[in-house]
Amino acid sequence: MRREGKKLEEKEMLPPLSILHSTVDASFEFIMEKHLYDVYRLCCWFIQDKIAAEDVTQEVFLRAYKSLPGFRGESKIETWLYRIAINESKRYLRSWSIRHIFYQAEPDVHEFIEIEEGVVRKEEWRRLATVIAKLPFRHRQIIILHYYEELTIEEIGEILEISSGAVYTRLHRAREKLKALLNKEGEKWT
Amino acid sequence: MDLEQKLRELAKHEQYVVPYDPALMNRMRLTIHQRLQSNRKPFPFVVAPIIVVVLIVVFLSGGLEHFRAGGGTGKNIEGENNRVIEYAPAPVISDRLAKMLNMMTSYDDIEIKKTGPSQLAEVFLRADEAHEVETNKGKLQVVIFPENVNAEQIELDEDLTTSGNITYTFTGTELKEELLPLRAKGPTYVYTKSNLLFATNNSSLVGSIRYIFDLREVHSDILTSFGLNWDEYDIYRRIGKRGKDGWSEKQLKDIAIIALRPPDELEIGDLMPAIFFKKGEPIASIIYQKASGVNKLRQYRWDQATEAWILEQNKSIQGKKRKRE
Incomplete structure (x- = not known):
């Protein structure tokens, strides 16, 4: 259920910064109540493993709690949480133990609903999802934020702390990379 | 095939594949609280001897007066810039406040500007917690009692006879007498529901709270039916x-x-x-x-x-x- 042209600032009321300082626990509860699911879903998309996403989501909120009094309010709470979620997901995927010790689950490319969608379309989506899961993190993150989360270029720039121009460039490169991988499989994607 | 179009179609599908699971959310929330309380982290055993040596040196140089005095709880968490955050483990109560604020803002145009300790915090002997919530419609004192306490029995007893010296107290519950009577600049309006008490000097705000709770109750009944x-x-x-x-x-x-x-x-x-x-x-x-x-x-x-x-x-x-x- 993502929005069309989602505006982070419109998303919801949040206590102003002063409250975060004075009542950290209550504010933290409020933030968890409002954003736990959003952050969990974002982590699921990044990590492609629901169990691991659960752990990473917990880390995100633990980190957020620790940093809450130092949160300067220069960005929206959602932007800040998404930034932590991306960093924690990246940290998880890059961790030495994940790459060397633990069994890494195949990307969770779930079943598509056959009743509602044609078989051909379903197959296209499956192939596309599989290739996206194989993209380098920097490309995958921009695809997820732009298409799955439906964030605007400006919002993505704010989260990744880069300019809008840089977001456009990264998005273009991610699409090109995706196209190249898909075309390798013998189909013509434009 | 058009990649842009397919990406958008896929994204629409992906948005539904992680369903909202209240049980999972609750479990995660509880785990986060447990971890905050215990401040558990995998301990790197290799570092232990180094920490012991450092602690001994610091202790001998007088840097641990706080712990010598018995003030360390072991439950504090170090925030950014070495700022120590006191973690008060009251997840259920805080959760209730968060849900209440969420309900108030979902059902009405109320915006929360600030929350802090309430002047009523010490007054009610059986209250779990009390907050002052500053909204765009005025200040509101929120007192949360344990689930088994019926706050609807509590009544306001106001003395408006002396202009400029208005006092009030409550009946129907145990109070800390030495803090009474409370003083106010104008009339106080009280609304009670289940185990909650709201007090404010703004009549329209108390009206909004009453409306929110009444409507919420009707909606809840309909959904439950x-x-x-x-x-x-x-x-x-x-x-x-x-x-x-x-x-x-x-x-x-x-x-x-x-x-x-x-x-x-x-x-x-x-x-x-x-x-x-x-x-x-x-x-x-x-x-x-x-x-x-x-x-x-x-x-x-x-x-x-x-x-x-x-x-x-x-x-x-x-x-x-x-x-x-």
Whole structure:
């Protein structure tokens, strides 16, 4: 259920910064109540493993709690949480133990609903999802934020702390990379 | 094949594949609290001897006066810039406050500006906690009692006889007498519901709180009568007020039009239809109550292919008949 042209600032009321300082626990509860699911879903998309996403989501909120009094309010709470979620997901995927010790689950490319969608379309989506899961993190993150989360270029720039121009460039490169991988499989994607 | 189009189609599908699971959310929330309380982290045993040496050196140099004095709880967490955050482990109570603030802002135009300790914190002997909530409509004292305490028995006892020296106290509960009577600049308005007490000097704010709780109770009753859990839904009141968890403008406009045109026409005395979105699923439930007390539910599912709300359920059930003003 993502929005069309989602505006982070419109998303919801949040206590102003002063409250975060004075009542950290209550504010933290409020933030968890409002954003736990959003952050969990974002982590699921990044990590492609629901169990691991659960752990990473917990880390995100633990980190957020620790940093809450130092949160300067220069960005929206959602932007800040998404930034932590991306960093924690990246940290998880890059961790030495994940790459060397633990069994890494195949990307969770779930079943598509056959009743509602044609078989051909379903197959296209499956192939596309599989290739996206194989993209380098920097490309995958921009695809997820732009298409799955439906964030605007400006919002993505704010989260990744880069300019809008840089977001456009990264998005273009991610699409090109995706196209190249898909075309390798013998189909013509434009 | 058009990559842009396929990406957008895939994204629409992906948005539904991680359903909102209240049990999972609750479990994660509890785990986060447990971890905050215990401040558990995998301990790198290699570092232990180094830490011991450092601690001994610091202790000998007088840097641990705080711990010598017995002030260390071992439950503090170090924040950024070495700022130590006191963690008060009261997850259930804080959770209740968060949910209440969420309800207040979902049902009304109330905006929370600030929260802090309430002047009533020490007054009620049986209260779990008390907060002062500053809203765009005025300040509100919120007192939360344990679940088994009926705050509706509490009454305000005000002395308005001396202008400029208005005092008040409460009856029907145990109070800390030495803090009484309380002083106010003007009349105090109190609203109690279940185990909650709200006090404010703004009559319209107390009216809003009463309206919110009454309406919430009716909605909860209607949802429950159809076997639905209020916690799994978000009420939707106004297009454009919020991004409402990702619903598109078309989805919102279309469901609002449907809600206002029920198949059996609305009559005087009927409750206005309310739209509830299911968390994590493309489902909208429109509920209302006829003047006769019959509860109505129409449940729609968003169909991505046709970009339209498809009616899935249309149910009626006799509910509690209510007196309405």
